[in-house]
Amino acid sequence: MNTYDFIFFDLDGTLTDSGPGIMNGFAYAIEKMGGKVSDPAELRQFVGPPLKESFERKLGYSPEDSEKAIAFYREYYNDMGGRLQNSVYPGVEGMLAGLKAAGKKLIIATSKGAHGTEIVLEHFGLCPYFDFVAAANDTDRQSKTEVLRYAVQMCGVGDIRKAVMVGDRENDMTAAKNLGMDSIGVLYGYGDRKELTDAGAVLLAASAEEVGNLILAGRDNSQ
Template sequence: MNNYDAYIFDFDYTLADATNPIVESFNYAFDKLNLKRASYKDIVNTIGIPLGEAYTLLTGDKSEESVNLFKKYQKEKSDQITVKQTVFIGEAKKVLETLKSNDKKIGIVSSRWGQRINDILVNLDARDLVDIIIGTEHVEKYKPNPEGLFKIIDMMEAKNVLYIGDSYIDAETAQNAKVDFVGVTTGTTPREKLERYPNVAVLDDIAGLLEI
């Protein structure tokens, strides 16, 4: 392995796939608000974006009241289904296990609620593989602002960091934090867009991380 002492991951579409519960909880919230349901593809394209911004992108509605109601209803449904329906992508768990066995520090910085990630990892019998989780409740400014990365790097006392993500937002976050980046094409951002940003590699499978 390289001389990185810390490997920090995005969550959705980098380590895990929660597509079905995300789509279901979004459309549940739209139903509660008497709004037209969004298409599967349109909702998927907002994954990785903070919830309020995703709502505005899908509806054009910026009102604080509507955004807060959407968040409330989305969470209501998500609480019921997300933990049990989220799965690892490919060899993601093996990658975490291998890094852990090599005494690497492992963290997650995500635009998802951190407690939800914690619960998902517990359900997947993998919570002990991740040292620190930084979610939206832990920062004031969301990605691509590097606040979350800076915070976790400081908490880990890490010296040489690699950030791994599936989105151009992750690439911009790494660039803003001035840390090395590996892109994975398991999300909605195409390879050619990820390759426009400074990167160590762009991988089709996160298992390739162990070969860098």
Template structure:
């Protein structure tokens, strides 16, 4: 077993939530009276923690506007938008197989802690994960802080771990933490961009990811 510690991104890697994130960000922009970003533009910031993502997306350092968009997005996400966010096909089978193979699983996500907890409760997948870092716990991706914290807490060497994600932020974070990385092609960033960070492989389904990880 090479990878005894497997770190997953959440949105766009295990959960198909991009459409909901795009819709909520566009609705937040409308509510705050600013130019509505395109789906492609919103996709470009998925994976970053919410506050820096808003500032990057709307090209603003205005803290008041950032706060307004931040609150509008959160309220829309929780209270108004009903866009479904299912787990990707094969997620439960993947996580169950890895746990059965005595792998230790973790999450490194730009979601807030309560957002990740909500996802775990709604999907019943929290039982698979021993460690996690969120936007509330660490510096935003692509800083390696989340991974470095996880490695330290778990007492795992970088060469025993792998990061799995759908964005260049995940790939850069892993690279800068000295950890192997696997890209998934079905999230928000194209495979060609993921490959700029020299991943060990890029997979096209969670079934393919399961086969790869069980062989490594």
């Protein structure tokens, strides 16, 4: 049986339902760039992935236009209340408290910037649960893989088999796979079962409580 000692958590769509603020931020940026959002439901795809990836790969913006759009997004998200259009998922605090009590090292690994991450964690009283917070930046930590690699290095993970990534989107599962780490895909966030399994999720959880149970149970090496 393989036990997990280092637990890396995505933030948006995994610990908090930040979708409303993120989707409103994208709508604001797209409209500021001269576009129009015909179906607000399509904005769900932007909850989780890095901003640059969303604007360039999914929306087809040039690198220059992407930078402008990101600035508009951050204007809404940081200065117009977007980051607090957010709520903690049911069961998350109990799950974190249980893992902390069991002696697990809990780490945030998010594509959100450091300032926004800090504000969200403080606003919802989640800071005490975490031993380290790794956030994205505009230089050497733009992809989720880069953020997770940085977190692993800073936390001194010696045996990657003792670590697991918990997230709700393809980029979370892919980052874990790139580092040889197990992953748990949460089904209550913004990615569906197919997205998560196709990206290599080792385990799936339908609730925050199930996330905690899976981590405490570990993984059967015979699987």
